[in-house]
Amino acid sequence: MIIIGGGLTGLRAALQISNSGLSGALISKVHPLRSHSVAAQGGMNASLGNVPGDDGASDDWKMHAYDTVKGSDYLADQDAVEKMCNEAAATVYELEHMGTVWSRLENGKIAQRPFGGAGFPRTCYAADRTGHNALHTLYEQVLDRNFPFYEEFFVTSLVKDRGRCIGCTAIEIMTGKIHGFISKAVLMATGGFGRVFNRSTNALINTGDGLALALGAGVPLKDMEFVQFHPTTLYGTNILMSEGARGEGGILVNSQGERFMEKYAPNSVDLAPRDVVARSIEQEIREGRGYDEGYVHLDLTHLGFDRIMERLPGIRQIAMDFAGVDPIKEPIPVQPGQHYSMGGIDVDINGSTILPGLYAAGECACISVHGANRLGGNSLLETVVFGRLVADTIINDINNFQKPDILPIESAVNDVESKIKEVMERKKGANIFDVKDEMTELMFQKFGIFRNGQRMEKGLNEILKMEDKLSELTPNNKDLAVNQTLIQFLELEGMLKIAEVVAKGAIKREESRGSHMRTDHPNRDDENFLKHTLIGLEDKNLNIKYKPVTLGMFEPKERVY
Amino acid sequence: MKIKVYRDHDGMKNSRYDTFELEPKPGLTVLGALFQFQQNFDDSIAFHYSCRGAVCGTCAMLINKVPRLACRTQVASLLNGDLKIPLSPYPAIEENVEWDSKEEVLVEPLPHLPVIKDLIVDIGKFFDYYKDIEPVFKPADSTPEKERLMDPGSIPELELYTNCILCAACFGSCPIDDSDPEYLGPAALAKLYRFYIDPREENGIERLKIADIPLGWWDCKFHGNCRRVCPKDVPPLIAIAKAREQLEKEGEDL
Numbered sequence: 117m118i119i120i121g122g123g124l125t126g127l128r129a130a131l132q133i134s135n136s137g138l139s140g141a142l143i144s145k146v147h148p149l150r151s152h153s154v155a156a157q158g159g160m161n162a163s164l165g166n167v168p169g170d171d172g173a174s175d176d177w178k179m180h181a182y183d184t185v186k187g188s189d190y191l192a193d194q195d196a197v198e199k200m201c202n203e204a205a206a207t208v209y210e211l212e213h214m215g216t217v218w219s220r221l222e223n224g225k226i227a228q229r230p231f232g233g234a235g236f237p238r239t240c241y242a243a244d245r246t247g248h249n250a251l252h253t254l255y256e257q258v259l260d261r262n263f264p265f266y267e268e269f270f271v272t273s274l275v276k277d278r279g280r281c282i283g284c285t286a287i288e289i290m291t292g293k294i295h296g297f298i299s300k301a302v303l304m305a306t307g308g309f310g311r312v313f314n315r316s317t318n319a320l321i322n323t324g325d326g327l328a329l330a331l332g333a334g335v336p337l338k339d340m341e342f343v344q345f346h347p348t349t350l351y352g353t354n355i356l357m358s359e360g361a362r363g364e365g366g367i368l369v370n371s372q373g374e375r376f377m378e379k380y381a382p383n384s385v386d387l388a389p390r391d392v393v394a395r396s397i398e399q400e401i402r403e404g405r406g407y408d409e410g411y412v413h414l415d416l417t418h419l420g421f422d423r424i425m426e427r428l429p430g431i432r433q434i435a436m437d438f439a440g441v442d443p444i445k446e447p448i449p450v451q452p453g454q455h456y457s458m459g460g461i462d463v464d465i466n467g468s469t470i471l472p473g474l475y476a477a478g479e480c481a482c483i484s485v486h487g488a489n490r491l492g493g494n495s496l497l498e499t500v501v502f503g504r505l506v507a508d509t510i511i512n513d514i515n516n517f518q519k520p521d522i523l524p525i526e527s528a529v530n531d532v533e534s535k536i537k538e539v540m541e542r543k544k545g546a547n548i549f550d551v552k553d554e555m556t557e558l559m560f561q562k563f564g565i566f567r568n569g570q571r572m573e574k575g576l577n578e579i580l581k582m583e584d585k586l587s588e589l590t591p592n593n594k595d596l597a598v599n600q601t602l603i604q605f606l607e608l609e610g611m612l613k614i615a616e617v618v619a620k621g622a623i624k625r626e627e628s629r630g631s632h633m634r635t636d637h638p639n640r641d642d643e644n645f646l647k648h649t650l651i652g653l654e655d656k657n658l659n660i661k662y663k664p665v666t667l668g669m670f671e672p673k674e675r676v677y
Numbered sequence: 678m679k680i681k682v683y684r685d686h687d688g689m690k691n692s693r694y695d696t697f698e699l700e701p702k703p704g705l706t707v708l709g710a711l712f713q714f715q716q717n718f719d720d721s722i723a724f725h726y727s728c729r730g731a732v733c734g735t736c737a738m739l740i741n742k743v744p745r746l747a748c749r750t751q752v753a754s755l756l757n758g759d760l761k762i763p764l765s766p767y768p769a770i771e772e773n774v775e776w777d778s779k780e781e782v783l784v785e786p787l788p789h790l791p792v793i794k795d796l797i798v799d800i801g802k803f804f805d806y807y808k809d810i811e812p813v814f815k816p817a818d819s820t821p822e823k824e825r826l827m828d829p830g831s832i833p834e835l836e837l838y839t840n841c842i843l844c845a846a847c848f849g850s851c852p853i854d855d856s857d858p859e860y861l862g863p864a865a866l867a868k869l870y871r872f873y874i875d876p877r878e879e880n881g882i883e884r885l886k887i888a889d890i891p892l893g894w895w896d897c898k899f900h901g902n903c904r905r906v907c908p909k910d911v912p913p914l915i916a917i918a919k920a921r922e923q924l925e926k927e928g929e930d931l
Contacts, residue, residue, distance in 0.1 A: 146727055147800070149733070149734065149842075149843055150725075150727040150728070150734065150735040151727075151733075152733075154728065155728050155730060155733065209824055212824045212825065213816070213820050213821075214814055215814025215816075215872075215877070217827075217832065217835050217839050217875075219829075219832065220827050220828070220829040220832055221829065222829060223826070224826030224828060224829070225826065226824050227829075242839075243836065245732075245840065248840075248842070252839070253814070256813045256814065259812070259813070260811075260813040290793055290797075319727045319728040319729065319730075319733065320726055320727060320728075320729055321726075353704065353729070353730070355730040430732075433731075434730060437749050437751075438704070438730070438749075439704075547716070549715070549716040549720075593719075593721035595686075595687075597686075597794070598686070598723045598794040598795075598797060599721070600715070600723060600724075601715070601721070
């Protein structure tokens, strides 16, 4: 089997596949350690109960599930949430057993801190470098098993034969050669599409390639209108300033010196969920209570040198390197920025797509544990839990699959070669990078934190015009080896399609829920919209359908923080 | 200001330097300058990038003759002369290129690794050495039901080494990796030490013996370039000195 993507999900799946004795390979457009998982700061949620709650109460996985479902504005599928929260403790322990150096309490147990929207201090962390530590641990494990990696291979298409996914094609970036990969199963683990937006915390590589590939293979994308904007990204570069900063006691302050979150979320204050805090900051800025350049302050100065150095050394370094601000001495300028893609490839509870042989897990998938808004600390958890569980699904399914035929792979390689030849032979048209910049700016302006129907319709028209322009774009560089402009062109094709899906889903969802805030439809509308959006390609057109949300333990209620 | 970039790829007889002029806006990093070069001057330029936030370790290159992460390096600070780092000499950092450090930023590929194209080097050897030291956790006991307990006091020393992002800046700065290309290098040795001091491991001297070879612990001459260029303040020198001490002690005991 083939795993596409070498972040936490892909590596955890590779470990499972390797342990099962199946043969497989992992394809990634970057070295696995350069995957965006490495940048996750704050932590991983699990109801270990190592730190008691306010009144001495002990945490359990059902409370975790409740917080997750409430945080999702009731759009998450509760069977999936249940599965994830139930597996959470075992997942944190598993990483510990593989060598991850988690931060510790005085009694030697794994430390946990409060995070937004959580009723308990539930977030396990390795200082503010949790993703880095977890990714290195899993990489060490997979490397130790000699699992084959195809590094710096950019996947160009999924190959289908007789209604099944039987592999993929990929361009080897360093040589420009097109390769075919044949397999009984393909697991998509390519992460999010944050770079569709210009203000994003995401790595530059997060261009949603896996989503575009699945869409192109006829698999629908789910709930793509739900895009998380993180409240605190560093002004200027939009690098993440972890929610852990507020978990450790950091506060948000506007230009009048007011702790404005007291007004928007009287109970949770600075630790309300991300959608609530991001909107509050944006509103402060729009109403003139931000700083002129469009930011507010994240103040950690009262935490003191020792606490910052022990718990938040990474974000201190980032603030100093990229904004010239030392958080020990002065507040950090922050503004909301795109952070996470709640939507993704539509999969069932086992991680299977509607295309037999194709599976997806992690941020590129929408198994729907996050619904309309993800809680901090739940994404690292999702990656490792479902990297393992979806690999298990594949291990179970794979014996029922016939040996795939090589001919369709060869023909797919030819198709990609012809397509690339055609792109390279085009006459010079518009600048690829200009179109990309135009798209990312448009997406933040028209499909950002506050949305409305008219503006989004205009935005969609612009996206369609840009898609028309694609056929005129070509790199100046005509070499095939190490042609990063060609790779960026291929990424851009997928990103524009994803932008169109986000736009259509957002326009049709005439309500406000979680991260999707419509000023023209400010309330949640369970009667009409307590359902998942599914957008798929049919005869080259995007077609919208809906499907019900799996409820269960928790009935939808108004969300108050 | 100008950015002066090393260019080398298949089909070129000799490498050359291309110079591109751009506005040094506040906050402009060397990586940002390279993207401007790509977008506005020549889209065939090749360089590695991913996180742009100094955490993924992919964009280490030789900037003004010092190995650094391109994404973390502010152009304005380079032009002000604030980022000068004195290094023990080795061939790649000799002043063999004409460049005006008040006006220009000089960008070259990371030394000690073969160039694939322009600023992209083949990192394979660096990861081979990393793999040679068996970088995988080997616990002393069988797997418990919950977590193994760890004294929080043991964490800060471990974090010194787990913070390594494997960017290879140290490898590109090490005079020994220039003269002895088979030397395991600072990052691999620091990684090995990280496992050695993990209190959950057996802490056996066997771990250290993996690099008890001439081209391991014993080849370092304590130039200290590795520590000076590390974007994460990892101290390979301390690891190497302590490992030698342990191995020498073991030798005396026998």
